[in-house]
Amino acid sequence: MSDFRSIGDLSSSLRLRHLNARLKADAGRLGAELASGRAADMVRRTNGDLGRLNGFEHGLGMLKAYGTAASEFLTLASAMQTALGAVEHQAADTGATLVAASNTLTSASLGAGADAAREGFRAAVGALNTSIAGRALFAGRAFDTPALAGADTMLAELEGLTGGAADAGAVRAIVADYFDDPGGGFQTSGYLGSAETAGTRRISPTETARADILASDPALREVLKGLATAALAGGGGPSLDLSARADLLRGSGEALLTAVDGVVDLQAALGATEARVEAAEVASSAEASALETTRNAAIAADPYRTATELQNVEIQLEALYLATSRLSQMTLARYLR
CATH class of the missing domain: 1.20.1330 (f41 fragment of flagellin, N-terminal domain)
Structure with a gap:
């Protein structure tokens, strides 16, 4: 009879360990989201539409390249002047x-x-x-x-x-x-x-x-x-x-x-060319800022939802620790009988 109880105790212990690992992972993910303001799971956040997110990154990369080209041109033009x-x-x-x-x-x-x-x-x-x-x-x-x-x-x-x-x-x-x-x-x-x-x-x-x-x-x-x-x-x-x-x-x-x-x-x-390049540089910077704002909104984590979920996970962890402590005490009592 004691063997069956030992197997049952082991099964409960494994389940608790798995639950503990999952809750800790959730707590870490939610804490990171709350700190960064960005969703950790982009697939879930974008409902699987990663193409839109890739479009944001491509657009920002191109605008950065235009800005670099304009800046380099203005440096050369200034030296020429x-x-x-x-x-x-x-x-x-x-x-x-x-x-x-x-x-x-x-x-x-x-x-x-x-x-x-x-x-x-x-x-x-x-x-x-x-x-x-x-x-x-x-x-x-x-x-x-x-x-x-x-x-x-x-x-x-x-x-x-x-x-x-x-x-x-x-x-x-x-x-x-x-x-x-x-x-x-x-x-x-x-x-x-x-x-x-x-x-x-x-x-x-x-x-x-x-x-x-x-x-x-x-x-x-x-x-x-x-x-x-x-x-x-x-x-x-x-x-x-x-x-x-x-x-x-x-x-x-x-x-x-x-x-x-x-x-x-x-x-x-x-x-005259310098003035045109400066205007293009300002326009690219403004467009990049707007695109970055849109991208950040698309990947942002809802701070209220994230804080609520994190609080729920912390409550579950506390409950799990309490249950684990009681289970350990019960197992010890059985052993001493």
Whole structure:
């Protein structure tokens, strides 16, 4: 008889253990839902419609990708604006300096003007060789190479080409050929980037953007040409008298002041693209926020229902512990008889 009672006790003990494990699991699940506000069983919460939930996640992933593309574009565009601003500054300031220097026919004044142009050329080339995270900004698809050869390298080549020039007009013609001729030195060895502009970036389901300014852009070449021409008035290239040197500085200064407008146009066009990208970024952020709110509502656990169920489970656990304690006492009493 005692054997049958032992088997019965064992069966009751196993049932209680299983019930205890289930109630503990329910308590853990409900506690997690109450803390996170999200349902633990998504299949049950969505009535088996996981496709809708996957649609939310896909949409949020795409919007995040658009936001990243827009942010990266704006970072590059900001750096490009800074570089273009430096080039525009060199054109305006150096242009005014050259015009002023050309009015004084002294070797010192003309030499100072030529030196200013040389430094301006170096600064402009440096600005156009700007890179962000190892990516050249003005080299088109040639991301991993500087857009331009070194400033001193190009000036040395121009000094060699103009060494035999007899007057300012001849110097200007040679420099113009260097920068403007499709087969000239600038195209063959001065500009190191790609002829193809950087690709477009998709910034929304319906919009793309591109920053397609190359260091070989005509507006930028005009600035480089004006600075380089004036730099040749300082010696090392053609042997010119004071009058010819003054003529070279004056013509270059006036050309630089005119070239400012072209650089400003590039800045304005890039600025318009920046504004469009910023608007798309804001729209994507707002859409992502709305979609996330909808998704959270779809997977949210009802806090009142969850708290009520958790309380019921806790009551059942307390009752189970009490029953287990009584069963243990009864089993011990039987054993002692």
